[in-house]
Amino acid sequence: MLTRFLALHSQELARNWISTVGTWGAVGTVGLPWSTDWWLILDWVTYVKGKFKKDD
Structure with missing residues (x-):
């Protein structure tokens, strides 16, 4: 997938x-x-969500 968007040098940097x-x-x-x-x-x-109930 990287070969489609990046040049060889940029692929090595990305890895x-x-x-x-x-x-x-x-x-x-x-x-x-x-x-x-x-x-x-x-x-x-x-x-x-149920653990921290507000005391009103």
Whole structure:
């Protein structure tokens, strides 16, 4: 699939960067709820939605 869009040199660079991009993607996925209002983000997760009931 890479051969259709990238030249040979760019393909080699892309293969080398795949693990780095994956790592930073995982850090961003975990870091976003941690650094923001995690309650709003985790409210979309079905399993977690029932665990944090608000006491009114």
